[in-house]
Amino acid sequence: xxxxxxxxxxxxxxxxxxxxxxxxxRSDRFVFSWWHLVLFPLAFLMLIPMIWMIITSLQTLxxxxxxxxxxxxxxxxxxxxTEVLQRAPFARxxxxxxxxxxxxxxxxxxxxxxxxxxxxxxxxFGRDVVFILVLATLMIPFQVIMIPTFIIxxxxxxxxxxxxxxxxxxxxxxxxxxxxxFFRSLPIELEEAARIDGASRLxxxxxIVLPLSGPVLATVAxxxxxxxxxxxxxxxxxxxxxDNMTLQLGLTTFQGAHQTxxxxxxxxxxxxxxxxxxxxxxxxxxxxxxxxxxxLKG
Amino acid sequence: xxxxTFDRVSKEFPGxxxxxxxxxxxxxxxxxxxxxGPSGCGKTTALRMVAGLEKITSGTISIGDRVINxxxxxxxxxxxxxxxxxxxxxxxxxxxxxxGLKERKMPKDEIAIRVNGVSSMLGIDDLLTRRPAQLxxxxxxxxxxxxxxxxxxxxxLLDEPLSNLDAKLRxxxxxxxxxxxxxxxxxxxxxxxxxxxxxxxxxxxAVLKDGLLQQVDSPRNMYDRPANLxxxxxxxxxxxxxxxxxxxxxxxxxxxxxxPIADLPDGDVVLGLRPEHLRPATDGxxxxxxxxxxxxxxxxxxxxxxxxxxxxxxAPSGDDEVLPRLAGERAEIxxxxxxxxxxxxxxxxxxxxxxxxxxxxxxRTGDVIVAxxx
Numbered sequence: 001x002x003x004x005x006x007x008x009x010x011x012x013x014x015x016x017x018x019x020x021x022x023x024x025x026r027s028d029r030f031v032f033s034w035w036h037l038v039l040f041p042l043a044f045l046m047l048i049p050m051i052w053m054i055i056t057s058l059q060t061l062x063x064x065x066x067x068x069x070x071x072x073x074x075x076x077x078x079x080x081x082t083e084v085l086q087r088a089p090f091a092r093x094x095x096x097x098x099x100x101x102x103x104x105x106x107x108x109x110x111x112x113x114x115x116x117x118x119x120x121x122x123x124x125f126g127r128d129v130v131f132i133l134v135l136a137t138l139m140i141p142f143q144v145i146m147i148p149t150f151i152i153x154x155x156x157x158x159x160x161x162x163x164x165x166x167x168x169x170x171x172x173x174x175x176x177x178x179x180x181x182f183f184r185s186l187p188i189e190l191e192e193a194a195r196i197d198g199a200s201r202l203x204x205x206x207x208i209v210l211p212l213s214g215p216v217l218a219t220v221a222x223x224x225x226x227x228x229x230x231x232x233x234x235x236x237x238x239x240x241x242x243d244n245m246t247l248q249l250g251l252t253t254f255q256g257a258h259q260t261x262x263x264x265x266x267x268x269x270x271x272x273x274x275x276x277x278x279x280x281x282x283x284x285x286x287x288x289x290x291x292x293x294x295x296l297k298g
Numbered sequence: 299x300x301x302x303t304f305d306r307v308s309k310e311f312p313g314x315x316x317x318x319x320x321x322x323x324x325x326x327x328x329x330x331x332x333x334x335g336p337s338g339c340g341k342t343t344a345l346r347m348v349a350g351l352e353k354i355t356s357g358t359i360s361i362g363d364r365v366i367n368x369x370x371x372x373x374x375x376x377x378x379x380x381x382x383x384x385x386x387x388x389x390x391x392x393x394x395x396x397x398g399l400k401e402r403k404m405p406k407d408e409i410a411i412r413v414n415g416v417s418s419m420l421g422i423d424d425l426l427t428r429r430p431a432q433l434x435x436x437x438x439x440x441x442x443x444x445x446x447x448x449x450x451x452x453x454x455l456l457d458e459p460l461s462n463l464d465a466k467l468r469x470x471x472x473x474x475x476x477x478x479x480x481x482x483x484x485x486x487x488x489x490x491x492x493x494x495x496x497x498x499x500x501x502x503x504a505v506l507k508d509g510l511l512q513q514v515d516s517p518r519n520m521y522d523r524p525a526n527l528x529x530x531x532x533x534x535x536x537x538x539x540x541x542x543x544x545x546x547x548x549x550x551x552x553x554x555x556x557x558p559i560a561d562l563p564d565g566d567v568v569l570g571l572r573p574e575h576l577r578p579a580t581d582g583x584x585x586x587x588x589x590x591x592x593x594x595x596x597x598x599x600x601x602x603x604x605x606x607x608x609x610x611x612x613a614p615s616g617d618d619e620v621l622p623r624l625a626g627e628r629a630e631i632x633x634x635x636x637x638x639x640x641x642x643x644x645x646x647x648x649x650x651x652x653x654x655x656x657x658x659x660x661x662r663t664g665d666v667i668v669a670x671x672x
Contacts, residue, residue: 189384192351197445198372198401207397211388 057081057266064262080267084254090268092243093250097272100165100246101228107170108224109217115171116179117205121191131180137173142233150237164238165246169228175220182216183209218286222279229276247272300362301327302348302453302485307357309343309509317343319509321357325502328483330476332500334490335532340509341489345455348487349378361452372401377446378455382462383438385430391417391441392426398449416448436467443475447482454486460495472499493533497521505529523657527664530570530657536601539571539631542609542661550658553608553629555586559653561668566661570670571651573601576633579650588633588649590641600635606649 056064057080059073084090118124119131149168150159158164186209194208210217232248239245242253251272254265302325309318318340325331333341346352348359350371358365366374377398385394395413404412417423420440430438439459446454459475460468476499479486490496496503497517505512505520505528513525517533524530530538543552545567550557552569579585592603605628633649641647654671 187382187384189380189382190386192349192371193378193380193384193445194386194397194401195351195371196349196374196376196378197398197449199397200372203401208386 053266053269056262057270059263061261061263064266077263080263081271084264084268084271087264088250088253088268089242089245090250090271093245093247094272096162096244097229097246097248098275100162101225103166104169104228105221105224107166108172108175108220111171112175112179112220113205113210113213113217115176117183117209119176119180120183121188122201134173134176138177146233146237153238159238160240160244162244165228165231165235168234172224175224178216178220179213182213186212215286218283222283222286225279226276300364300452300485301325301329302331302487303358303360304344305358305360307344307347307359308355309340309347309352310355317509318347318506321509321511323504323511323514325485325487328485330479330486330488330499330501332488332490332496332503333506334493334496334503335506335512337491338508339506341491341506342457343509344506345378345457345487345489348374348453349376349455350374375452376455377449377451377453379442379446379457379459381458383430383442383459385438385441385445387430390427390429391422391433394430394441395426395444395448398445402449412448412450416444420444420447435463436471439463439471443478447478452485454484456486456488458490459488460490461492475499494535497533503533505532507532523666523669524570525666527568527570527659530659530666534572536573536632536634538657539573539576540610540659541569541571541606541629541631543567543569545658550656553586553606555584555606555608557584557651557653557656559656559658559668562658563667567667568659568661568664570657570659571631572655573632573634574599575651575655576631576649577635577651578639579648583650585648585650588631588647589628590643590645590647591630593641593643595637595640597637599637600640602633602635602641603630604633605630 052069055071055073058076058078059070059080060077063070063073115134119127119134153159153164153168156163156167158167190208190212191204194204199207230248231246235246235249236252239249242250245253247268251265251268254261254268304321304323307318307321308316310316321340321344323331333344335341343352347354348366350366350369354367358367360366361375386397389397392413395416396409399409399412413426414423417426420443422437422440422444425433425437425441430441433441439462442459456475460471463471472495488495488499496505497520500517502514503517503520504514507528513520513529515523520529520533524533524538527540531540541552541555543550543555543566545551545559545562545564547564548558548560548562550559550562550567550569557569576588586606586608588604588606590602590604594601594603608629610629610631635641656668657666657670658668659665660667
């Protein structure tokens, strides 16, 4: 077969292949399985707190205290939401949380990639020992390192600033581990070819390795986003000024020592979980893959 | 364009495995050099040391007069084609070809000229917008070649570039590669375990075994005058028959064959008989009885497997070759006849070989004692 004939042949063969694999994904939906009889009630059980939160956020304060609980509010109290926005710097908290989360996610993607690549591909003295040590930090509960970290952050002069929430979280052992495992699975010939083609180590990482690591980077991004967005304990001990609070911390201001404005708390809660819910729907496959491949719980 | 020189190059991996021992070899400017040997012989390691992907333990490698031991891969001015092609999956064919030029900061319009030139030379112009996953094996191979060619390197390194192609395509690409080399005249080092590729493509062939260079010569000379038993058994298809024999007073005896050979010292020897040199015996010729077992008609010839009395030497052979086996007191050998001569299985015949076609090797060292006359 001549060269051009071979090219034509394989070009002709391509659409056929696509047709075969391009099955309409919608045909897989709504196929009944007996498992659904188990899964639907379980899913409903999981949803109950969420539903209750939404219902409570639309009740009056008195209704929230009623026993037995009132499932259908007499009138829908939309003003709970506006009251939250008026009584607390909610927009500020939202912005703070967004800034912290975005910077931490970006930092993790960058620094975990660099560290993960070094552990995966660059041979240096003590590499495996250092990697084990990094991994071992995953086993230390946050409560143990909380105070030393606090002291370091205070010496850096970051207490009661967003920097306190960002700097200690810019890289994590989890992301390093996940990325290293993925980088090792890429064919090394690609990197060797790029090095012969003239790319530096960093060039190889940014031009070859990272563009091929989309799924795992998405996983690291999603998981880091969730952890950072929902973090409560660390902001609680480093942030005092209401203007520097994140959402999770701000929510507690609705809980007083003598009285809790449950309806307002729940309205604020609903607003704070919307971005997380949205992210989860968009990126749930990366989230699930991250949990599944790392064997870690969120 | 400069040549490539190995000067006493060795490679020892951590853990003590020695992949290449004391390799000295000069590859001339524009030469097509083949490294061949069974897997684990060090041929790929030797190539990777040239590319800068493995550090050299001792010795020097130079391109022209420039020692490149400590140069990074990018500064060596070499290009390499990998066994699995290593095309960047996230880039189009055009970007794959342009990557090396872009990394060297070549202006965009110049890159376009070079990429288009190489792609039309290789007949891949209509693939430039595709991604590697959308290409067939042969097309990928071509793109990999193109990526190396577009840089116009001082030396071209190919690591078993045909091993992922099917048999028919392999023959075609083999020819294409050879034509390309004749046209461009770039110094080329080609690694393969396939002795057919070694015989057909190279100006010279270097046979390696356990990291040691066995012989470097033109394919023809390598075939006609193997330096030792390993090369004799490795080069040639079907391989040379190697029979144990005893030499006394200028006569070598193996089984029922007694062959007078000039300049033969006494002692244990191994006779090397190429399949195509074995012929049905005429009266009075020194011969051996051959029992036909399997007949393989090829069209242009017939390969006949059978047994003779005697003891075979199991030649160290390539990884995908079947080792000759002992059949009781008899040794299994192979002959190649003209297509008109077609014995039937079970038939007994007498085979002869002209004395000047016989290779004689030392029974202990394996080195050649008496080389066959050409």
